[in-house]
Ligand SMILES: Nc1ncnc2c1ncn2[C@@H]1O[C@H](COP(=O)(O)OP(=O)(O)OP(=O)(O)O)[C@@H](O)[C@H]1O
């Protein structure tokens with residue numbers, strides 16, 4: 001069984017972060033390991049506390065995984081501060097881990113900061129150059145590029161700017177767009193290759209952890225040897241099912257249903273090159 005790693009924060013509410021990643025890995029038949037960078041006290045109503053894990057312990061977790069497992073693909077989620085980012089980048093290079101998905105988690109849906117403001121530059125300088133794919137949502141793509149995204153043209157410009165960091169590919173997720181009918185995710189790579197996947201927008205507030213789940217699905221598919229196009233398609237279908245069949249758990253923004261992809265037939269996605 002392929003072994004994968006998530007380096008991210010813990011969500012006590014079980015819908016995002018490490019918990020979403022491990023559930024997704026399990027559903028997609030890969031063996032999930034984890035390095036926890038921060039512990040959040042969180043539920044569907046929001047984040048009430050964030051405790052960073054001591055750096056020494058993060059290093060020990062990275063070594064424990066690196067010394068014993070063959071990591072076929074990995075992802076990063078909430079990294080919280082610049083020191084953690086630099087340490088994580090150091091170990092990714094040390095263990096020569098390939099197929100890195102960087103989900104540049106910055107702000108939780110409820111507004112809580114999951115990455116210190118000054119750590120953004122560190123992310124661009126140290127982690128993005130190692131990334132196979134970086135998966136910002138629209139506000140994150142705007143923050144990383146300094147470009148405001150209002151249409152397809154500015155979305156591409158922002159993606160091109162992010163690629164200047166050295167990441168091999170960028171996938172701008174469309175969950176935050178204002179389109180009432182569709183959500184569209186846009187992939188662009190260093191060679192100008194692009195792919196857009198569009199699905200119908202599901203009218204629901206239960207979208208807690210969609211980005212984490214999506215990037216974990218990409219990681220699992222990369223580990224199994226699939227191409228970016230195949231991995232992107234599976235991840236988009238996985239998240240579409242998870243949102244469509246969400247569970248109505250908690251009083252706020254509920255989690256998605258990580259087992260929906262296994263139980264329900266997939267709908268056709270619209271795909272085009274832009
Ligand atoms: N209402 C929705 N209906 C269908 N797909 C959605 C919806 N909301 C988000 N998605 C999809 O979910 C995935 C994650 O996108 P999104 O832009 O929400 O990421 P995110 O903001 O990083 O997520 P989060 O911060 O909640 O973890 C994308 O594939 C996006 O198209």
Ligand SMILES: Cc1ncc(COP(=O)(O)O)c(N)n1
Pocket residue numbers: 008009010011016017018040042077078105107108109110114207208209210211212
């Ligand atoms: C530990 C952790 N990692 C990531 C997110 C982002 O997910 P969302 O934007 O849906 O709150 C989160 N809330 N918590």
